[in-house]
Amino acid sequence: MHVDWKHIAIALAILPVAALLFAWIGFFNVGASSGHWKITDWFLHFAMRSAVRTYALSVDVPEKLPHHTLQPAAGHFARGCAICHGAPGEPRSPAVLRMLPQPPALAERVGEWNDAELFRIVKHGIRFTGMPAWPSQARDDEVWAMVAFLRDLPAMDERTYRDLAYGDPADPALHPVDFGQSLAECVRCHAADGLGRSAATPILAGQSEAYLIQSLRAYAEGRRQSGVMALPATAVDAALLRDLAQHFAALPSRKPDRIHHDPALMRRGEEVARIGIPAAKVPACLGCHGGRERNPLYPRIAGQPAEYIAVQLDLFRHGKRGGTEFSHLMTDAAKGLSDTDIAALAAYFSTLRQAPATGAP
Numbered sequence: 001m002h003v004d005w006k007h008i009a010i011a012l013a014i015l016p017v018a019a020l021l022f023a024w025i026g027f028f029n030v031g032a033s034s035g036h037w038k039i040t041d042w043f044l045h046f047a048m049r050s051a052v053r054t055y056a057l058s059v060d061v062p063e064k065l066p067h068h069t070l071q072p073a074a075g076h077f078a079r080g081c082a083i084c085h086g087a088p089g090e091p092r093s094p095a096v097l098r099m100l101p102q103p104p105a106l107a108e109r110v111g112e113w114n115d116a117e118l119f120r121i122v123k124h125g126i127r128f129t130g131m132p133a134w135p136s137q138a139r140d141d142e143v144w145a146m147v148a149f150l151r152d153l154p155a156m157d158e159r160t161y162r163d164l165a166y167g168d169p170a171d172p173a174l175h176p177v178d179f180g181q182s183l184a185e186c187v188r189c190h191a192a193d194g195l196g197r198s199a200a201t202p203i204l205a206g207q208s209e210a211y212l213i214q215s216l217r218a219y220a221e222g223r224r225q226s227g228v229m230a231l232p233a234t235a236v237d238a239a240l241l242r243d244l245a246q247h248f249a250a251l252p253s254r255k256p257d258r259i260h261h262d263p264a265l266m267r268r269g270e271e272v273a274r275i276g277i278p279a280a281k282v283p284a285c286l287g288c289h290g291g292r293e294r295n296p297l298y299p300r301i302a303g304q305p306a307e308y309i310a311v312q313l314d315l316f317r318h319g320k321r322g323g324t325e326f327s328h329l330m331t332d333a334a335k336g337l338s339d340t341d342i343a344a345l346a347a348y349f350s351t352l353r354q355a356p357a358t359g360a361p
């Protein structure tokens with residue numbers, strides 16, 4: 001076959017320019033959400049494994065791994081590693097599961113590496129992955145302590161890990177997740193009075209306890225989608241969710257002080273709330289959200305911020321909001337709502353002190 005060297009030379013010269021152009025236009029997807037192609041993933045891990053294997057050849061492995069240092073290694077693991085890799089009894093957080101590459105649950109992985117390779121990874125980290133190097137490069141003894149801990153990890157149960165990393169759970173001073181600490185986490189956004197620090201944050205004060213707890217479980221289990229709430233709902237000890245719900249439910253609810261300046265919009269909101277929109281198969285909202293005697297899983301919406309109400313109605317309308325076992329009722333109710341209806345309902349309910357008992361006009 002005739003090889004045209006001139007054409008090959010031209011093609012080779014054009015290639016870097018084409019690659020540069022491709023990158024400059026912005027076609028290369030740097031997003032993490034879609035993952036790598038299978039071949040890219042294979043290549044990156046192939047390169048990583050080869051590099052770790054080669055560099056580990058120069059590591060001097062001690063005769064015996066240190067075991068008297070297990071406790072501080074576990075204590076460091078709880079702060080420096082568990083945030084990405086999880087730990088016995090602590091699954092990885094939803095934010096971390098969306099990292100690319102995803103930090104693995106280490107108990108399942110450490111068996112694939114020898115001691116020198118683990119040392120190499122823990123001391124130097126892994127470039128381009130988020131896996132950090134050891135904070136002090138001068139302390140190989142600490143790195144070996146961590147390798148020893150990693151060796152024990154696959155067989156370690158939750159209780160042993162917690163005891164090593166946090167201390168005796170019976171000692172209240174050492175208890176890692178007490179109510180006050182968890183509440184402080186919620187208060188960052190929901191405020192101590194439970195009224196919320198922004199119009200995007202729902203009022204928890206005075207909301208029904210049953211609804212609050214079911215909503216928290218729905219966030220934690222991914223049945224109700226919210227990246228912002230998935231983190232606190234999974235970070236908090238499951239045993240404390242009920243206490244937190246009880247705490248917020250018992251706080252006094254807000255008396256809305258905002259007056260809406262568009263009377264026509266308010267009238268439209270009230271009309272839909274009381275009688276619905278029969279032509280669009282929208283039921284009367286107050287049939288479920290009115291009065292005091294309603295099902296405890298039908299939330300109180302009177303006084304919620306208009307912005308929050310509008311976003312939730314839009315999510316329901318598009319089938320994007322789950323929650324309690326009754327959330328499908330709300331998906332059906334919201335299907336026929338137009339943008340104007342949503343604005344009107346948000347205006348009406350956000351300025352309402354107490355929802356009237358009946359849907360009848």
Ligand code: HEC
Nearest residue numbers: 048080081084101102103104109121122126129130131132
């Ligand atoms: C910011 C997140 C993050 C932190 C913190 C972190 N790692 Fe990693 N780690 C990663 C990621 C991501 C990978 C996966 C690299 C890959 O898939 O190539 C990884 C890989 C590893 C591996 C190799 C496992 C395998 O088979 O791929 C080990 C061992 C490891 N980490 C140990 C640790 C230890 C010990 C600590 C604490 C001192 C720690 N990591 C802290 C993100 C983290």
Ligand code: HEC
Nearest residue numbers: 185186188189200201202212215216226228229232236244
């Ligand atoms: C980073 C801010 C932030 C933190 C921290 C936070 N929340 Fe939230 N919370 C929100 C936002 C924003 C929403 C609305 C999410 C949505 O659109 O579904 C929300 C929604 C909720 C809901 C649903 C209420 C309803 O009316 O449907 C509950 C219950 C809740 N949070 C409880 C908690 C508890 C308990 C904690 C502490 C463990 C907490 N939140 C921590 C911001 C936060």
Ligand code: HEC
Nearest residue numbers: 283284285288298299309312323324326327329330333345
């Ligand atoms: C058949 C009963 C029913 C009707 C009718 C109904 N809802 Fe709901 N609504 C629910 C239930 C149940 C939920 C709780 C959904 C969940 O998270 O499981 C809910 C939730 C909501 C929420 C979210 C509250 C929060 O704190 O996140 C808003 C806003 C809302 N409804 C507004 C309306 C409006 C406006 C109408 C009228 C167009 C309406 N609802 C009609 C049962 C109903």
